[in-house]
Amino acid sequence: MYRFAPSPTGDMHIGNLRAALINYLCSLQDKSGFILRIEDTDTARNIAGKDEEIKELLKLFGVSWQHFYMQSENLKFHRQMALKLVSEKKAFACFCTAEELEAKKEKAKAEGKPYRYDGTCEKLSDSEVLDNEKPFVIRLKKPIKAMEFADLIKGKLHFEPENIDSFVIMRADKTPTYNFACAVDDMMEGVTCIIRGEDHTSNTPKQEHIRASLGYDKPMLYAHLPIILNEEGQKMSKREAHSSVKWLLELGILPVSIANYLLLLGNKTPQEIFTLKEALEFFDLKKISKAPARFDLKKLLQINREHIKKLDDETLAEFLSFDELGLSLNLKADFAKLAKFYTQEASTINELKEKLQGIFKLDKHSVEYKEYEKQIVLLKEILTQLEFSNLDYEGFKNELLTKSKLKGKAFFAPLRLLLTSSLHGPDLSELYPLLKPLMKEILGEKYD
Incomplete structure (x- = not known):
């Protein structure tokens, strides 16, 4: 089972669309199913109507799904899982204030050491927790052994336990953090393969640790897609016009051309010009390069010209307001x-x-x-x-x-x-x- 899990906080980025297309193709190839999950728990940043816009954009690109979820609807399950971890002493209430934590971070910085949560609240007794009226977050105890997982693009990834501290899974307002909500949702929804951008690589050991702490032992496959660089060779920012799927469409580039180009990025394919349906026959996730891919607008426009030539008369006339x-x-x-x-x-x-x-x-x-x-x-x-x-x-x-x-x-x-x-x-x-x-x-x- 594959999933695409965007947040309704802004226009869809080409990196997001690339992940959606690849997840969808892989789900069709092994017939395991595809989930669309809107991760809307960050209410302060959510933009009204963006969830529907995401759905319409995916449909425009030929992507459909068997299951749809709004992450906020799973809040009761997030809280239940957090309580389970606390009751099993795998997680604990942390009363450290933002100011206290910031002071400790500054001290570590001054000493030239990486900051790690020092476990101040981990040893509190039940009575000390119950008698404390300060707001608190819930932290998951750090792992005690190294973690490894298979990445279909990067190969085997290894994380030592000292690189992960006791991290927050529930905020003081009783809402889950990104990693906790994501890990619990993937577990409950039966996701078996996660394909996403490589900027999420550091989240993977935390999410693996969350599921393992909850007793979930089904294996999860991963593929972290290399970042997309801009034409100057720097990481593409969401503020750059070229990075917005909506901007490319408004420029007059066909959805089929954008999909073709994103699947071609850093990839080895038997042909340069193809549709999503044609890609289904030859797409191989393992052939995607480990190196970052550079966005090239001229190349995208050349691909767009070729797809315009392939349009039937009726469709082209409609596009051109005949x-x-x-x-x-x-x-x-x-x-x-x-x-x-x-x-x-x-x-x-x-x-x-x-x-x-x-x-x-x-x-x-x-x-x-x-x-x-x-x-x-x-x-x-x-x-x-x-x-x-x-x-x-x-x-x-x-x-x-x-x-x-x-x-x-x-x-x-x-x-x-x-x-x-x-x-x-x-x-x-x-x-x-x-x-x-x-x-x-x-x-x-x-x-x-």
Whole structure:
């Protein structure tokens, strides 16, 4: 059983989505099941509606789940498990104040030693605990022996007990800490493999210790995915625009392209361009590199162009708001062919939309239009009367040259503006066969 357990505290990060996609693929490969758990116990940081946004985003990327949980609904179980540990003397009430702990941390720092909780409250008698009216947290006693666990990417990981102190599992407000809630939930929900970012590696021995202390002895597999670096080679921050899945989608990058790229990051795959369904046939978690992967927006855009080319006419037309242009439905195939041609200079749906909007709607207020207005009007008049259905590009060009008596730049610049709303772009000889089936609609939209 696999799980994806995001917190509803902000926009989904590409690292989170990468973990979700890989967990989902692995669950499909071994048919063990997939859980979506929203970890909403940090009420101070939760953002209203983010849980639903997470669900909608996952659906957009083709991820579905067999079980759904809100972590806060498990609070009573977290408290029951904490009480069980206290009653078995495996955990204890700690009355140390924040100020007292901070002073001890500063002392350790001054002495050049790593800080570890010194066990001040661990030896308190039952009566000392009952008679103490100060707020308290619950700490789990530190492990007494080394821990090892298998990581499908990193190999065997080893943790000495002195590197883990008696850590807090329940706060003074009777809410669980991240590690305790996470460990208990994974235990109760029957999770058997945890795939997450390597920044959680240090949490793993604590969570293993929690489950072992509760008497849970079923083995857990792990895979800690290497971090994603930004284009400068530094750890990508959640504040960077590129790290936000929403930002990438708003840029006009297809979900299938983002998924393709994230599964390709630091991975060995038999092909570069693929869908989630195709990845199911060859994805192998063990082939992911141990080294950090660097995010490359140019590579993602190149992948996006390839996926745009693979879209069927209906889907591409919908992405490009075909209906808003008021074109005849029988022109969708010609429209899609034109759009795919423009991927040679447009990498996103937004860029393509802008190119095609320009073809069907000329901006008469632009500086370029004002410069060539007379020539454009002249060419438009000729074009609306020209029968060019049987003309190839040379014939089309020669007819316009003859009838307009324009030459050189005074001909080609206004013609390009008339047809594409831009002075730059693909060669008109290549573009003309694609524009020809749409010419009446182009002229009608622009000049009615």
